[in-house]
Amino acid sequence: MRRFRRTLVAAALTVTVVAGTAGWVSADAQQVVTGPPPxxxxxxxxxxxxxxxxxxxxxxxxxxxxxxxxxxxxxxxxxxxxxxxxxxxxxxxxxxxxxxxxxxxxxxxxxxxxxxxxxxxGRQILAFDPRGRGQVAEVFGDLTGAAHVSVVVPGSDSDAATYDGQRRPYTGPRAMARALRAATGDRTAVVAWTGYTTPVGVGLDAAGGRLARAGAERLVRFTRGLDAVGAADPVLFCHSYGSVVCGLAAGRTDASDLVVLGSPGMRADSVAGLRTGARVWAAKSPSDWISDVPNLEFAGLGHGADPASPAFGARRVPAADVQGHTGYFVPGTRSLAAFARIAEGDVR
Incomplete structure (x- = not known):
């Protein structure tokens, strides 16, 4: 995560003084897995x-x-x-x-x-694509029978190969999804959606929009697939780079709510710029290193305005007690309690 942080900061600062960087190619640029299934x-x-x-x-x-x-x-x-x-x-x-x-x-x-x-x-794997680093989506609960459905869209370094790997408690898409479902008293179905090629390592992928644009197309189709099988309109919980994906997909999903946490930006200047009818929420911990990332977009790098800033217009989720960049789903935090209320539609 520290390497990811340094990459974003360096890239964002560099583009303010260097011209013509749109043609740069990172040495570790990820090959996007997209298109029809294998x-x-x-x-x-x-x-x-x-x-x-x-x-x-x-x-x-x-x-x-x-x-x-x-x-x-x-x-x-x-x-x-x-x-x-x-x-x-x-x-x-x-x-x-x-x-x-x-x-x-x-x-x-x-x-x-x-x-x-x-x-x-007992595992409910809704998608499994072994190409590249692999993609996977897992369901917790009754997807088509639940009154409320949430989808966790993770950020950097998420893939099928590491999906079941050891992580710190309540971090990673699977753990986040399980924590959210538990916080709702298991009343809400939750999908851990690692369904796009995420950035990894040091490079410009994390600061650019190429992977987010491809991921947004997959997320739009996924949410339309939920609708096609009779699932409830989802709440999207979008962490870190996943919030860039959600920002680009926002106007083409039927999500009831968009919740971004630890976001570097959504490639929009404001909620109005997302062109969505969903309610938009933002959470950012005072100790989250994402605050050190300049909120700019230039020559294809950087993701724009801070969704947690008052000027953006999102509803704020309390996160003063969250530790770091990945602690938003830790039980007992005010953020997780708020997430549960949003997931169950218990908000105005």
Whole structure:
């Protein structure tokens, strides 16, 4: 995290005095994983009796996918799951229980020890993409039956390979999601969504918007997929670089609330600039090092205004007792108590 902090500060300061930096390429620039799920070509070549073709994973909307699966007999659903687990498990609009089953199979078939725990008993893996560093989404609770749904969008250094790794308590997307669900008395379904290529290490990725723009496209499709299977409009909890992703996606999701914490900026000057009907909330601890990052955007680097500043116009979440950059979901903090109320719609 300290290296990430130094990178953001150095990049933001450098662009104020250096011209032409838009063409710089970081030595550790991440290759974006995007597009249709792995195995899409084999899926598109397949056929089911009574169907001319299967929905195109690259172009079919989540609603179209949902209608297609609703038209299938259970035997046909299971046949597609067995033949194409990576597509079924990652295709937004597929029934949730079928995705869980498909991803258990896909994880086992990957044979990758880094991911093995994702196939454990009782785990509800809504997405699993082993390409690159890997992407994963996990559900805690009844996604389609809960009255309220929240989605945790993490920041830098998050991926499927480290998803189950040892971290400090209540940090990382899985721990944040579980802490939030517990704070609501397990009444809210929560998704830990590590569904985009995040920045890692020292470089310009963390200070730039390239990964956030790609992540925003995936987040928009994901939220539309929730709608297609009948889940409640989500509350998005966006940490650090994840808040940049949420800022770029804000105007195209049906989220009821957008909550950003430890944000370097959302690539907007104000709440109005997000062009969203969602309520926007911001939390920033006095001890969060993100305050040392200059809030500017120039030549593609930096993420703009501080969402926690009064001028931005977001509703403030109390965070005076939060320790550091990753302590917002620690039980007993005022921030987590506020998050729980927002997650349950207990706010005006």
């Amino acid at each position: 195995g899409a070509a084999a899926w598109s070549a397949d056929r089911l009796p009574g169907h001319d073709r299967l929905p195109d994973p690259a172009t079919a909307s989540p609603g179209e996918v949902a209608r297609f699966f609703a038209s299938l007999a259970e035997a046909d659903r299971q046949a597609l799951l067995r033949r194409h687990p990576l597509v079924v498990g990652n295709l937004d609009g597929v029934p949730v229980a079928l995705r869980y089953e498909a991803n258990r199979l896909a994880v086992r078939q990957s044979g990758d020890a880094r991911f093995a725990g994702l196939a454990g008993p």
